Amino acid sequence: MHIQISVPNLLSLTHLFVILTLCASYKENFDDSSKFFTNYNRAAEIEKHCSSYLSLASKLSPDANRGNRIKRELSFTYGDWEQENGHTTLMPFDRSNGFEHSLALKLVSFKVMDISSIQHFENTVSLGGIMSIGISGQGSYFPTKSSSSFTMRPGLSLLRIAFEGVYLQSNDHENGKEHLMCLLGNTTLPIPEPFNYDWNDMFLDYSLLQDEQILLVLRYPQTFNLTRRSIRGEMRSLHQEGSLAYFDNVHISSQLNRHAVYQFSSESKSRSCDPYPYELDFAAYGANSFNNGSDFCSFLQKVAQRPFYLFGVENFRLLFQYLICEEETDSNNVQSARVSAVLRAFPASMSLDTVQSRTGLSNQTLSAEGSWNSLTGKLCMIGCHGVVDPGLNSKECNYQISFHFPSMLSIKQRSLMLGTIHSNSNNDESNIFFFPFLHSLRRPTDLKGLGLHNTPYYNYSKVELAAAIKSKNQHSKLFTLFKKLFFKYPTLVDGDDINRLSNKLNVYVIAIRHQSSNKHDRVYMQMEVLSLGTSHQHERKNLFGNPLLNISLHLTLSEGYWDENADSYPFFLEGVYDPLEGDMHLIGCRMFSQGIDCLMEVKVQYPSESIRWLKNPSVEMIITSQRSEEDPRHFKPITLRTQMIQYNEHQQDYEFRKILEGVLRLLISLAGAGIIWSQLIYMNANEDKTPYMSLGTLYILIFGYGAELIRASEIFFESKESASIRTWPYQLQNYQRVLMESMETLTKLLVLASLLLTINQYRKVSDAKNKPNAYGTIKPKPLRRISDATRRYLRIFICICLILSCLGGDLNLRYAFVILPATIVREYIRLTLKMQDLFLLPQIFENKLWSNQVKPLRKTYYFGLTFLRLVIFFYDYIRDPILDPFNNYNDGGGGINNQVGSDLLSFCLIMLSSPLVMIGLAFVVYIQQSWNYLKPRNA
Numbered sequence: 051m052h053i054q055i056s057v058p059n060l061l062s063l064t065h066l067f068v069i070l071t072l073c074a075s076y077k078e079n080f081d082d083s084s085k086f087f088t089n090y091n092r093a094a095e096i097e098k099h100c101s102s103y104l105s106l107a108s109k110l111s112p113d114a115n116r117g118n119r120i121k122r123e124l125s126f127t128y129g130d131w132e133q134e135n136g137h138t139t140l141m142p143f144d145r146s147n148g149f150e151h152s153l154a155l156k157l158v159s160f161k162v163m164d165i166s167s168i169q170h171f172e173n174t175v176s177l178g179g180i181m182s183i184g185i186s187g188q189g190s191y192f193p194t195k196s197s198s199s200f201t202m203r204p205g206l207s208l209l210r211i212a213f214e215g216v217y218l219q220s221n222d223h224e225n226g227k228e229h230l231m232c233l234l235g236n237t238t239l240p241i242p243e244p245f246n247y248d249w250n251d252m253f254l255d256y257s258l259l260q261d262e263q264i265l266l267v268l269r270y271p272q273t274f275n276l277t278r279r280s281i282r283g284e285m286r287s288l289h290q291e292g293s294l295a296y297f298d299n300v301h302i303s304s305q306l307n308r309h310a311v312y313q314f315s316s317e318s319k320s321r322s323c324d325p326y327p328y329e330l331d332f333a334a335y336g337a338n339s340f341n342n343g344s345d346f347c348s349f350l351q352k353v354a355q356r357p358f359y360l361f362g363v364e365n366f367r368l369l370f371q372y373l374i375c376e377e378e379t380d381s382n383n384v385q386s387a388r389v390s391a392v393l394r395a396f397p398a399s400m401s402l403d404t405v406q407s408r409t410g411l412s413n414q415t416l417s418a419e420g421s422w423n424s425l426t427g428k429l430c431m432i433g434c435h436g437v438v439d440p441g442l443n444s445k446e447c448n449y450q451i452s453f454h455f456p457s458m459l460s461i462k463q464r465s466l467m468l469g470t471i472h473s474n475s476n477n478d479e480s481n482i483f484f485f486p487f488l489h490s491l492r493r494p495t496d497l498k499g500l501g502l503h504n505t506p507y508y509n510y511s512k513v514e515l516a517a518a519i520k521s522k523n524q525h526s527k528l529f530t531l532f533k534k535l536f537f538k539y540p541t542l543v544d545g546d547d548i549n550r551l552s553n554k555l556n557v558y559v560i561a562i563r564h565q566s567s568n569k570h571d572r573v574y575m576q577m578e579v580l581s582l583g584t585s586h587q588h589e590r591k592n593l594f595g596n597p598l599l600n601i602s603l604h605l606t607l608s609e610g611y612w613d614e615n616a617d618s619y620p621f622f623l624e625g626v627y628d629p630l631e632g633d634m635h636l637i638g639c640r641m642f643s644q645g646i647d648c649l650m651e652v653k654v655q656y657p658s659e660s661i662r663w664l665k666n667p668s669v670e671m672i673i674t675s676q677r678s679e680e681d682p683r684h685f686k687p688i689t690l691r692t693q694m695i696q697y698n699e700h701q702q703d704y705e706f707r708k709i710l711e712g713v714l715r716l717l718i719s720l721a722g723a724g725i726i727w728s729q730l731i732y733m734n735a736n737e738d739k740t741p742y743m744s745l746g747t748l749y750i751l752i753f754g755y756g757a758e759l760i761r762a763s764e765i766f767f768e769s770k771e772s773a774s775i776r777t778w779p780y781q782l783q784n785y786q787r788v789l790m791e792s793m794e795t796l797t798k799l800l801v802l803a804s805l806l807l808t809i810n811q812y813r814k815v816s817d818a819k820n821k822p823n824a825y826g827t828i829k830p831k832p833l834r835r836i837s838d839a840t841r842r843y844l845r846i847f848i849c850i851c852l853i854l855s856c857l858g859g860d861l862n863l864r865y866a867f868v869i870l871p872a873t874i875v876r877e878y879i880r881l882t883l884k885m886q887d888l889f890l891l892p893q894i895f896e897n898k899l900w901s902n903q904v905k906p907l908r909k910t911y912y913f914g915l916t917f918l919r920l921v922i923f924f925y926d927y928i929r930d931p932i933l934d935p936f937n938n939y940n941d942g943g944g945g946i947n948n949q950v951g952s953d954l955l956s957f958c959l960i961m962l963s964s965p966l967v968m969i970g971l972a973f974v975v976y977i978q979q980s981w982n983y984l985k986p987r988n989a
């Protein structure tokens with residue numbers, strides 16, 4: 051079986067690919083420095099247009115490495131750009147492929163390419179660089195090499211502009227110390243064709259116009275802080291408004307990169323988290339403790355990598371970027387840490403990679419700064435909205451962000467970090483808002499890597515309810531007793547630790563999901579134990595007085611199993627696990643936009659460990675809604691059945707099964723030979739009954755045993771192994787080799803003995819039939835004819851079936867001369883083997899038509915051989931194929947040798963007993979005959 055290649059999977063794969071290409075190609079674009087060339091011949095123009103900045107230039111301190119530092123520190127990628135509201139947009143954008151304009155990103159990157167060795171103006175450095183500025187719909191990418199400076203295709207527009215100009219350091223009262231660049235650009239601008247002036251519509255006809263009248267000013271704070279953390283830029287056209295090459299001013303924003311120094315403000319430290327204006331009692335969750343500031347920082351760095359969920363805004367997520375966390379120790383030994391970050395909100399549909407690579411500050415970002423200390427256990431931050439450089443007391447900085455680190459987990463609380471953003475602007479009512487948000491603990495195993503001083507404890511609240519549901523749904527005592535006696539489920543053994551049982555209960559496997567009758571699909575099920583309680587003080591007992599275990603879990607169902615970032619929110623489960631019956635009764639909760647829905651019941655049945663050698667273990671689950679059908683949140687019961695789960699003892703089970711099957715074959719052949727021997731003794735003692743034996747029956751048996759001896763696979767029933775198991779290393783197959791081989795040889799000898807004994811019987815019967823007066827007073831002729839007819843009927847049918855099975859494929863020469871004969875032989879053998887199941891049929895017909903009470907077959911023979919056939923049939927029916935538990939995605943069961951023509955074969959077998967009535971008739975006759983056998987002889 052193959053992983054389903056569903057459309058969403060494909061799309062997300064394509065998406066991933068595209069994002070990677072985007073990143074790769076974008077970088078390549080910039081590293082293409084060989085293409086960049088400037089001869090610094092625009093000094094006069096620069097002097098004219100940059101004069102106001104040139105006058106700000108402060109003296110540059112001597113620095114031999116300045117050129118490299120400028121290149122490294124003043125380049126940026128994936129900033130944002132926006133145009134002033136105007137009429138002349140910089141470039142058209144083709145959204146004809148359904149790219150939503152609202153999701154299109156306006157991205158800009160700048161790279162310093164060249165530093166001039168000549169100083170053209172006092173206190174400046176002359177340099178050149180390239181800007182790539184564009185609009186990218188999701189799913190499009192920036193081209194690797196473009197010959198022209200403007201590229202457009204559906205979902206993508208990209209303009210490259212070459213700049214040359216000056217770098218200087220300024221220090222004015224308004225902006226503080228800054229790095230500043232004033233540059234003039236040269237490119238070919240896309241100009242709308244006449245009469246097609248409105249680019250906000252879909253007019254995409256344009257021509258290119260050489261333009262060198264572009265001025266760019268970029269400003270970088272020398273040290274950055276909460277209110278000054280962005281690179282700001284402005285690009286404008288030096289043409290008159292109304293001229294062809296004119297465009298409205300472009301504003302640029304990006305982040306300073308890691309090389310810049312961050313300065314924490316003193317004010318953010320003294321602010322405390324005000325109480326919430328709304329009722330939200332995070333305090334009830336307790337506060338997790340950290341040893342010291344550095345432990346706190348490493349925790350924060352790890353946890354804050356994943357996006358946060360926003361309550362009430364289902365379609366948005368929140369991501370930490372540019373996180374800086376520094377530990378501090380107060381004078382009175384209070385552990386604390388200072389934290390700075392950018393919080394970026396983004397649509398849930400946007401790929402995380404895209405979001406992470408963005409650097410611009412916009413109205414979807416909050417710059418935040420604050421501190422954590424071990425006394426409060428909270429992290430309180432001030433937030434400033436957007437890109438402007440306001441004072442701390444301005445409206446933009448009126449956001450309060452606070453974080454809690456709960457020490458308690460429960461059915462509804464599964465986060466390690468919870469927070470709120472709260473704006474309470476006095477002068478702007480519309481600006482008041484309040485967003486709780488939380489970090490999603492994706493997998494309980496993530497807890498281990500976080501270096502928490504204390505792992506949060508779990509507060510059970512639904513175990514009573516779950517236990518009540520369990521006792522309500524209790525099976526009968528007898529069934530439970532049966533389960534207890536024969537089946538063993540994962541449980542705690544003395545000396546075991548909880549982790550071992552948890553690991554056994556974790557499930558990571560593909561499952562088939564059914565909801566309502568016609569809907570089913572494949573999902574990847576990941577279920578992990580969060581907590582498992584074993585307290586012996588308050589234990590509830592099940593039927594046999596064994597304790598039920600408190601348990602809590604996370605369950606995620608996602609489309610593809612490789613999709614670690616799948617954005618589906620997990621189910622939170624809590625309830626009881628019964629190690630005796632291997633089932634869990636759980637209450638389930640799931641987040642939705644406005645809150646959490648806990649009206650769900652989940653029942654899980656684990657597979658028994660004691661029959662894993664026979665049936666591949668799979669977990670079954672039913673999720674039902676407890677809501678009434680009118681409720682919009684009601685859903686139809688969902689059932690899930692997993693593929694074979696992974697477990698460690700598979701090798702032992704495999705060996706056990708191989709040996710057991712060997713023993714079973716040996717016992718069957720032994721019993722068979724014994725039964726035939728006893729029939730021979732019976733025939734010697736009752737010679738008068740011998741002619742009544744059916745030669746058809748013996749004929750079937752002789753050929754059956756013959757076929758068993760020459761079949762390629764194991765005798766009676768072949769071992770069902772998947773292709774990947776067959777290719778396991780030889781020593782794995784090689785266990786108990788001597789034992790297996792001697793059993794096999796013995797089995798073959800016994801089958802050979804059965805064959806010879808049956809041939810002997812056949813000779814005796816046909817001799818007896820040929821004796822004059824063999825049937826006493828009854829006329830033999832018509833009966834013999836019937837017996838012959840049966841035989842002929844069988845022969846003809848075997849031939850027809852063989853031809854039918856062979857005609858299944860296309861006929862060509864190779865087929866006719868190589869494959870066909872081989873197929874005929876193989877099919878003949880298979881058919882003969884199958885025929886064994888019907889060995890009594892000729893005898894039954896003959897007995898019926900004979901309509902006399904003579905019993906030529908011994909009871910042991912009649913029932914014994916039937917019983918052996920039933921054992922084989924039954925065992926073959928109930929056992930599962932042996933799969934490789936760690937490789938069953940590729941294996942499924944499709945790995946088992948496909949039985950060519952077996953459909954045709956069953957068709958033939960049905961034909962054999964057709965019309966259908968015959969089957970019923972045969973059954974009735976069989977019952978009647980059996981009854982005759984059981985009746986006392988003298989009747």
Ligand SMILES: *[C@@H]1O[C@H](CO)[C@@H](O)[C@H](O)[C@H]1NC(C)=O
Nearest residue numbers: 089091092236237260261262
């Ligand atoms: C602008 O670029 C074009 C083509 O690369 C070139 O011919 C022209 O001289 C450049 N203009 C300036 C002022 O460098």
Ligand SMILES: *[C@@H]1O[C@H](CO)[C@@H](O)[C@H](O)[C@H]1NC(C)=O
Nearest residue numbers: 225226275276277278315442
């Ligand atoms: C950030 O730095 C600027 C100047 O560099 C200064 O005016 C502003 O007050 C600082 N902001 C804070 C929050 O310290």
Ligand SMILES: *[C@@H]1O[C@H](CO)[C@@H](O)[C@H](O)[C@H]1NC(C)=O
Nearest residue numbers: 340341342343344345377503
């Ligand atoms: C913080 O505590 C951990 C122990 O949990 C210790 O290993 C580490 O050195 C401490 N760090 C500092 C800066 O004290």
Ligand SMILES: *[C@@H]1O[C@H](CO)[C@@H](O)[C@H](O)[C@H]1NC(C)=O
Nearest residue numbers: 132135152412413414415436
């Ligand atoms: C950001 O703000 C600008 C104006 O300040 C507004 O036009 C735009 O719609 C805002 N974007 C979002 C996503 O709120």
Ligand SMILES: *[C@@H]1O[C@H](CO)[C@@H](O)[C@H](O)[C@H]1NC(C)=O
Nearest residue numbers: 334335336458460509510511
């Ligand atoms: C467990 O949760 C309940 C509320 O569900 C609360 O009343 C109780 O105090 C909590 N127990 C502890 C130990 O935190």
Ligand SMILES: *[C@@H]1O[C@H](CO)[C@@H](O)[C@H](O)[C@H]1NC(C)=O
Nearest residue numbers: 510511513583584585588600
């Ligand atoms: C299991 O849950 C019950 C009910 O909340 C509680 O009394 C008991 O202490 C729990 N056991 C453990 C080990 O937490």
